[in-house]
Amino acid sequence: MIRTSDVWWKNAVLYCLDVETFSDKGFRGCTERIDHLHALGVTCVWLMPFYPTPERDDGYDITDFYAVDPRLGSLGDFVEFVRSARDRGMRVIADLVVNHTSDQHPWFHDPTKRDWYVWADEPQTDGPQGITFPDKENSLWEYSEEVGKYYLHRFYKHQPDLNVSNPEVRDEIARIMGFWMELGLSGFRVDAVPFLLEHNDATDAMSLPNPHDYLTDLRAFINRRNGEGVLLGEVNLPYKDTMAYYGQGVGDELTMCFDFVGMQAMYLALARQSSGPLVKALQERPQPPRDGHWATFVRNHDELTLDKLPEDERQEVFDAFGPDPSMQLYGRGLRRRLPSTLNDDYRRIRMVYSLLFSLPGTPVLFYGEEIGLVEDLSLEGRLAVRVPMDWEAAGRQRHSPDSLLTWMRRLIESYRECPELAWGTYQVLDVGDPCVFAHRADCDGGTVIAVHNFADRAVPVELKVKGVLTDVLTGDGCDAKLELGPYDCRWFRLTDK
Numbered sequence: 119m120i121r122t123s124d125v126w127w128k129n130a131v132l133y134c135l136d137v138e139t140f141s142d143k144g145f146r147g148c149t150e151r152i153d154h155l156h157a158l159g160v161t162c163v164w165l166m167p168f169y170p171t172p173e174r175d176d177g178y179d180i181t182d183f184y185a186v187d188p189r190l191g192s193l194g195d196f197v198e199f200v201r202s203a204r205d206r207g208m209r210v211i212a213d214l215v216v217n218h219t220s221d222q223h224p225w226f227h228d229p230t231k232r233d234w235y236v237w238a239d240e241p242q243t244d245g246p247q248g249i250t251f252p253d254k255e256n257s258l259w260e261y262s263e264e265v266g267k268y269y270l271h272r273f274y275k276h277q278p279d280l281n282v283s284n285p286e287v288r289d290e291i292a293r294i295m296g297f298w299m300e301l302g303l304s305g306f307r308v309d310a311v312p313f314l315l316e317h318n319d320a321t322d323a324m325s326l327p328n329p330h331d332y333l334t335d336l337r338a339f340i341n342r343r344n345g346e347g348v349l350l351g352e353v354n355l356p357y358k359d360t361m362a363y364y365g366q367g368v369g370d371e372l373t374m375c376f377d378f379v380g381m382q383a384m385y386l387a388l389a390r391q392s393s394g395p396l397v398k399a400l401q402e403r404p405q406p407p408r409d410g411h412w413a414t415f416v417r418n419h420d421e422l423t424l425d426k427l428p429e430d431e432r433q434e435v436f437d438a439f440g441p442d443p444s445m446q447l448y449g450r451g452l453r454r455r456l457p458s459t460l461n462d463d464y465r466r467i468r469m470v471y472s473l474l475f476s477l478p479g480t481p482v483l484f485y486g487e488e489i490g491l492v493e494d495l496s497l498e499g500r501l502a503v504r505v506p507m508d509w510e511a512a513g514r515q516r517h518s519p520d521s522l523l524t525w526m527r528r529l530i531e532s533y534r535e536c537p538e539l540a541w542g543t544y545q546v547l548d549v550g551d552p553c554v555f556a557h558r559a560d561c562d563g564g565t566v567i568a569v570h571n572f573a574d575r576a577v578p579v580e581l582k583v584k585g586v587l588t589d590v591l592t593g594d595g596c597d598a599k600l601e602l603g604p605y606d607c608r609w610f611r612l613t614d615k
Contacts, residue, residue, distance in 0.1 A: 124345055124346055124409075125409055126161070126162075126209070126346060127162065127348045127350075127373060127374060127411065127480055128411055128480065128540050128541060129480070129533075129534065129537060129539075129540030129541065130161045130162045130209075130480055131159055131160050131161050131162070131480075131481055131483070131530055131533070131534075132160075132161075132162045132163075132164055132211075132350075132413070132480060132481070132482040132483065133155055133158070133160040133162070133163050133164065133482075133483045133485065134164040134166065134307075134418065134419060134482060134483065134484050134485060135148070135163060135164070135165065135166065135485040135507075136166040136176075136177075136419070136485065136504055137165065137166070137168045137190045137191075138168075138177070138189070138190060139485070139504055139505065139506045139507060140485055140507050141507070142506070144189065144190035144191040144195065145168070145186070145190055145191035145192075145195035145196055145198070145199045146191055146195050146198075148199055149195070149198055149199045149202045151509075152199070152202045152203060152206060152208075153206070154512060155203075155206075155208065156206040156207075156208065157516075157527070158488055158523075158526065158527055158530065159527060159530030159531060159534065160208055160483075160530075161207065161208055161209065162208060162209045162210070162211060162304070163203055163208055163209070163210045163211070164210075164211050164212070164213075164307050164350070164482070165210065165211070165212040165213065166213055166419060167180060167212075167213045167215055168186055168187060168190050168196070168212070169181075169182060169183060169185060169186065169187060170182040170185050170186075170187045170188070171187055171220060172220055172222050172276075174220070174274070174276050175273070175274055175276075175277065176500070176501065176504060178213075178215055178273075178277070178309070179218075179219070179220035179221075179222075179274070179276060179277050180215055180219055180220055180223065181219070181220045181222050181223045181224075182223070183216075183294045184294065184297055193301070196301065197301055197302060200301065200302035200303070201302065204302065209304035209305075209346075210302065210303055210304060211303060211304055211305045211306055211307055211348060211350065212298060212303055212306060212307070213306070213307050213309055214291075214294075214295065214306035214307065214308050214309060215309045215310075216280060216282075216291045216294070216309075216314065217272065217273075217279060217280065217309060217310045217313050217314045218271065218272065218273060218277040218278055218279045218280060219277070219278060219280060220276060220277065221275075221276045221277065221278055222276075226278055227264065231286075232265065233281060233284055234280060234281055234284055234286065234287050235269050235270075235278050235279065235280060235281055236269060236270040236278075236279050236280075236281045237265065237267045237268065237269055237270075238259065238267060238268050238269075238270070239267055239268070240268065241257060241258075241259035241268050242258075242259060242268075242270075250272060250273050251273065251274060251448070252448060252449075253447075253448060253499075254274060255271075255274065255275060258270055258271060258272060259271070260275040260278075272310070272313045273310075279313075282314060282315070282332065288332060288335070291336075292335075292336070292339050295336070295339065295340065295343075296339075296343055299340065299343050299344050299347065300343075304344065304346055304347060304348060305340060305344075305346075305347040305348035305349060305350065305373070306340075306348075306349060306350070307350040307351075307352065308336075308349055308350065308351045308352065308372070309352055310352055311333075311351045311352055311353045311363060311372070312353060312354075312355060312363075315329035315330065315332065315333070316329065330362065330363070330365070330366070330371060333349075333363065333365070333371035333372060334365065334370050334371055336349060336371075337349055337365075337370055337371055337372070337373070338370070348373045348374065349371075349372045349373045349374075350372070350373065350374045350375075350376075350413060351363055351372035351373075351374065351375045351376070352376060353372070353375045353376065353378075354376070354378045354423065354425070354426070355378075356379065356426065357379055357402060357403055357404055358404075360375050360379075361404050361406070363375055364406050364407050364410045365407065365410075369406070369407025369408060369409045369410045372410070373409070373410060373411070374406075374410065374411045374412065374413045374480060375406075375410075375412060375413065376412075376413045376415060376418075376482070377403070377412045377413065377414050377415075377479060378423065378426060379399055379402075379403070379426050380396070380399045380400065380403060380412070380414065380477070380479075381414070381415055381416070381417075382423070382424050382425075382426050382427050383395040383396050383398065383399035383427075384396050384399075384416075384470075384473070385422070385424065385435050385439070386427060386431050386434060386435055387555070387572055388438070388439075388460075388466075388470070388572060389434050389435045389437075389438035389439065390434065390572075391553060391572045391573045391574065392552045392553055392572060392573075393552060393553065393554060393555035393570070393572050394552055395431075396555055397546050397555065400477075400478075400544075400546060400557070401546060411479060411480050412478070412479035412480070413479060413480050413481075413482050414474060414477050414478075414479035414480065414481050414482065415474070415481070415482040415483075415484070416456055416470060416471065416474050416483075416484075416487065417455065417456060417484055417487075417503070418482070418484055419484060419500070419503065419504060420451075420500050421447040421448065421450070421451030421452060421453050421499075421500055421503075422451050422452040422453070422454065422459075423450055423451040424436075424450055424451055424452070425450040425451070432450070435452075436452070439452060439454065439459045439460075440452040440454055440459070444495055445495065447499060447500070453493060453495070453499065453500060453502040453503055454493050454495075454502075454503070455486070455487075455491060455492050455493045455503055456470060456487065456490075457490045457491075457492050458492045458493060462490075463605070464522070465603075465604060465605040465606075466605045467490065467522065468522070468525055468605075468607065469570055469571070469572075469605045469606070469607045471487075471525070471526060471529055472529060472568070472570060472607035472609070473555070473568075473570050473607070475529045475530065475532070475533040475539070476533070476539055476557075476559075476566075476568035476570075476609060477539075477557075478539070478540075478542075478544045478559065480540070481533070484503075485507055486505070486507055486508065487526075488512075488522065488523050488526040489508060489511045489512050489515055489521075489522060489523050490511070490522045491505065491507070491508055491511070492505075493505065528591060532590050532591055532609060535590075536559075536566045536590060536609070536611075537561060537562075537564070538559040538560060538561040538564050538565060538566045539559050539566055541561045541562075542559040542560045542561030542562075542564070542566075543559070543560055543561070544557050544558065544559045544560075545557060545558050545560075547567070547581070547582075549569065549579045549580065549581065549582075550579075550580065551577050551578075551579065553571060553572050553573035553575075553577050554569055554570065554571050554572070554573075554577055554579055554602065555569070555570045555572060556568070556569040556570075556579070556581070558583075558612070564611075565585075565611070565612040565613075566590065566609060566610065566611055566612070567581060567583065567587070567609070567610045567611075567612055568607070568608070568609045568610075569581070569602060569607070569608050569610075570606075570607045571602040571603070571604065571605055571606045571607070572605075573604065573605075574604045574605065575604055576601055576602065576603050576604060576606075577601070577602050578599070578600075578601050578602075579599070579600055579601070579602055580598060580599045580600075581598045581599075581600075581610070582598070583598060583612055584614075585612045585613055585614045586612070586613050586614070587610040587611070587612055588610060588611045588613070589608060589609070589610060590609035590610060590611055591608075591609055596608075596610060
């Protein structure tokens with residue numbers, strides 16, 4: 119029997135932050151700002167990499183998995199942050215970046231750990247996944263003068279891939295996880311999961327008999343260490359392929375997977391001012407295992423990838439939201455945050471976040487979304503969206519009833535009061551106009567209906583339901599026939615009296 123406390127992530131509100139950009143005082147500064155997250159309604163903080171690093175990939179090039187980068191504080195500062203979060207009912211997870219290390223990691227230069235990495239006498243074919251950063255790299259293989267062989271790097275050449283088929287590497291990863299869980303973590307966001315498991319095909323001599331067995335082992339490990347532990351996977355694949363990472367229907371691998379397909383469909387729907395692409399994606403989205411869930415998001419810490427859209431549809435989104443080449447990245451994504459993407463149209467921004475919190479899945483916020491933080495296109499690549507948190511803006515919005523921050527607080531409070539959205543089954547409703555996305559969520563006799571107008575015009579809507587409708591956000595009674603204003607959004611509770 120699954121206990122509710124063991125699946126806390128089903129109705130969690132996750133908040134991703136970069137310690138370096140969230141506060142210029144590192145972990146101590148983040149602890150000082152913890153009440154901002156608590157007041158917002160966050161229930162789980164996801165920390166981007168905070169480990170020692172030469173900082174050639176914004177912290178994802180790690181030189182020590184057991185320490186805090188001195189620029190950000192100490193292990194004691196980390197523990198104090200986790201304790202402060204726990205005191206306010208918030209859990210903390212962190213990035214698990216074990217697909218690769220920095221080329222400055224001691225392991226990479228230790229002759230006794232040579233087979234901790236993936237080597238070949240000659241460069242191999244680059245494989246079906248292709249080159250991740252085509253603006254910086256032209257191969258997945260780099261020659262090492264020190265070793266006299268080529269090493270695999272799915273990402274930058276200064277990030278050699280670990281050989282996860284090596285039992286010693288797998289044991290070391292378990293030790294890393296155990297170390298941080300002993301210090302209070304409730305799980306991990308697992309970076310680049312498909313690459314972590316599949317890069318071992320690079321050489322015939324190095325491959326796991328069944329790569330997914332390794333995820334099963336990791337899930338079992340965190341369950342033994344901490345019954346509430348979560349593995350949130352970055353798996354940017356089509357739905358059918360992503361499902362395998364939950365555990366072949368058993369639910370013994372990843373706990374949650376990001377819904378990349380649904381996110382990209384949402385942006386196409388926004389560009390077309392039609393709910394069609396999102397409806398199609400949700401109708402095609404498989405149901406995860408009983409103790410699994412989808413993680414939904416508006417954007418994350420990388421480029422806003424559109425790689426799962428056909429080229430013509432991707433171009434539609436580019437034309438609508440990032441026509442200037444400086445706004446695009448790798449030919450597959452946008453390096454913009456939502457407010458500037460939507461030309462600072464407050465109605466539309468409010469509607470998108472209402473959609474996020476009402477869609478089936480666990481909502482994930484990227485720091486600054488709650489105050490409308492925008493990108494800085496003068497920064498290179500993905501760094502454009504990883505800008506410093508604007509605490510002055512947060513202060514101005516805190517007591518303003520019409521601010522985005524106040525709207526986000528209301529949405530999160532309403533989301534937490536509507537368990538149907540997190541725990542229930544959902545059904546897309548036909549309201550007669552393709553501009554409107556409407557769906558209902560049902561759980562234990564309760565029903566919540568959400569309607570969102572993707573168009574810049576008013577749309578009449580009739581909800582063909584039996585019962586009494588009450589506006590969730592205002593508490594007012596409503597008629598089944600209503601008119602949605604441009605980019606309007608409404609949540610209703612349906613009761614029989």
